Amino acid sequence: MDNVGVPQSLTRQLCGPSALKAGVSGDDSVVQRILEVSRGSLYFENEQRRHERASRRIAELLARRDAVLQAAPRGSAGWRATEAEIDRAAAAMEASRDLSRTILHCDMDMFFAAVELRSDPSLEGKKFAVGSSVISTASYEARASGVRSGMGTHVAKALCPELIVLDGRYDVYQQYSKTIMDVLRKYDDNIYPRSLDEAFVDVTDYCERHQVDVDDVVTELRKRVTDATGLTVSVGIAPNMMLAKIVSDYRKPNGQYRLPADPEVIRSFMAELPVRKVPGIGGVTERVLESLGVATCGEIWERRVELRAAFGNIDMLLRATLGLGETRVKPPARHDRRSCGRERTFPPTTDVAVLHGHLRDACRMLAEDLAELGFAGRTLTLVGKRASFQRFSRARSLPAAIASAEAIYEAAERLLHECGTRPALRLIGVRMTGLVDLRRVGPLAQWLEAPKFGDAKLWSQ
DNA sequence: GCGGATCAC
DNA sequence: TATGGTGATCCGC
Numbered sequence A: 001m002d003n004v005g006v007p008q009s010l011t012r013q014l015c016g017p018s019a020l021k022a023g024v025s026g027d028d029s030v031v032q033r034i035l036e037v038s039r040g041s042l043y044f045e046n047e048q049r050r051h052e053r054a055s056r057r058i059a060e061l062l063a064r065r066d067a068v069l070q071a072a073p074r075g076s077a078g079w080r081a082t083e084a085e086i087d088r089a090a091a092a093m094e095a096s097r098d099l100s101r102t103i104l105h106c107d108m109d110m111f112f113a114a115v116e117l118r119s120d121p122s123l124e125g126k127k128f129a130v131g132s133s134v135i136s137t138a139s140y141e142a143r144a145s146g147v148r149s150g151m152g153t154h155v156a157k158a159l160c161p162e163l164i165v166l167d168g169r170y171d172v173y174q175q176y177s178k179t180i181m182d183v184l185r186k187y188d189d190n191i192y193p194r195s196l197d198e199a200f201v202d203v204t205d206y207c208e209r210h211q212v213d214v215d216d217v218v219t220e221l222r223k224r225v226t227d228a229t230g231l232t233v234s235v236g237i238a239p240n241m242m243l244a245k246i247v248s249d250y251r252k253p254n255g256q257y258r259l260p261a262d263p264e265v266i267r268s269f270m271a272e273l274p275v276r277k278v279p280g281i282g283g284v285t286e287r288v289l290e291s292l293g294v295a296t297c298g299e300i301w302e303r304r305v306e307l308r309a310a311f312g313n314i315d316m317l318l319r320a321t322l323g324l325g326e327t328r329v330k331p332p333a334r335h336d337r338r339s340c341g342r343e344r345t346f347p348p349t350t351d352v353a354v355l356h357g358h359l360r361d362a363c364r365m366l367a368e369d370l371a372e373l374g375f376a377g378r379t380l381t382l383v384g385k386r387a388s389f390q391r392f393s394r395a396r397s398l399p400a401a402i403a404s405a406e407a408i409y410e411a412a413e414r415l416l417h418e419c420g421t422r423p424a425l426r427l428i429g430v431r432m433t434g435l436v437d438l439r440r441v442g443p444l445a446q447w448l449e450a451p452k453f454g455d456a457k458l459w460s461q
Numbered sequence B: 001g002c003g004g005a006t007c008a009c
Numbered sequence C: 001t002a003t004g005g006t007g008a009t010c011c012g013c
Helices: A009-015 A017-021 A028-038 A042-071 A076-095 A111-119 A138-145 A153-159 A170-183 A204-210 A215-228 A243-246 A263-272 A283-291 A297-302 A304-311 A315-322 A352-371 A405-418 A440-449
Strands: A103-108 A128-131 A134-139 A164-167 A192-195 A198-202 A232-240 A254-258 A339-349 A375-386 A390-401 A427-435
Touching: A009 A028, A009 A042, A009 A283, A028 A042, A042 A283, A042 A304, A076 A304, A076 A315, A103 A243, A103 A390, A111 A128, A111 A134, A111 A170, A128 A138, A128 A153, A128 A440, A134 A138, A134 A153, A153 A164, A170 A198, A170 A339, A170 A352, A198 A243, A204 A215, A204 A339, A215 A232, A215 A254, A232 A243, A263 A297, A297 A304, A297 A315, A304 A315, A339 A352, A339 A375, A352 A375, A352 A405, A352 A427, A352 A440, A390 A405, A390 A427, A405 A427
Parallel strands: A128 A164, A232 A254
Antiparallel strands: A103 A198, A103 A232, A128 A134, A192 A198, A339 A427, A375 A390, A375 A427
């Protein structure tokens, strides 16, 4: 089943999960075309390296599993002890299961593309997408040609020569998003917007107060969103956020699906669910699990002892197989922020003056963001990507938090210099962590950067 | 604390 | 001509 020397798992990595269904869904030619366009590019070679690294990691995990299992073979006392320990952990998780909440995951249908369609009705029925060098969102007609979000635009054009690619208008999307979120807030004043086009809503209290059925509430909610925006939304209804998110896909577009708050229903739902559907399990973890004989969440439970031997900590997987998830919908608070960064891609160059220019821009923008957010930071990370697409980073923690463009640049330039002469770069950026909240810092001001000077001193210790 | 890797959107 | 940007988390050291 190889595509001329390209392993199936790499094909999936390059073409997306839908490549798996190639042949069944009828379009092997899409996969062929993507490989044809990609092969030989630096991007493709980097994906090959990543694929090989993942393969080595899989081999290590399997070796670890085998070593543990050799010491405690299936059915031995050691095995049974491990199994009992896992079962106790699972029982504790199970005991805390809360089925009392009714949570929605609202997900706009092809959001960016749908907004563009509103602005320009002549796009109706056409193959079009929003994006620049990569596709953000594609119309359903474009998707039929194999165009996917995250795909390089030149690849998308190769699949679909008549594809219309529009620049994103993020200020417009933001306006729409605000309108949508305001509608959702009529049902829960504590919604959790996960992005411009997605939000969790807890409708438990709303249903109780109005003595209405959740299915009817959601039907009405979707109508209100559509009335306010002209856009459609799909909604998943479940007793926790993980399950709601999974099922918001089940009636897309413009539909709703409810997973009952019934332990037996949830159990059988999870049993057959492919692990890739679980938020947090991506392509690599899917491959790892596959090599351990696990394709569905039900199999996580069946193979829990082996998984434990390979991974060590499997709490996340246990929660997934049990269908457990967060039940308290809450938007992240200011102080939950961990980092703030800026990075930019440009034509690969070794020109130091050009690189310094990009670095200066990134530092200035980061300083602006920090000022707007009211943070300073103690650790600065320089990030880069070589022309070969390999990423790297260099970090340094400072004795005092900094926030000014000058101090950031001073530190960043030093980090770049420490990297020595390097091959051409195609991206450079900076990220601040160890954030200090300037609006709450009060008497702790001594941790902060001196107002105007002190840059060089920060490095002496 | 650092650097790489993975994941989501 | 040539595959993005922002933020989070986890692991191994």
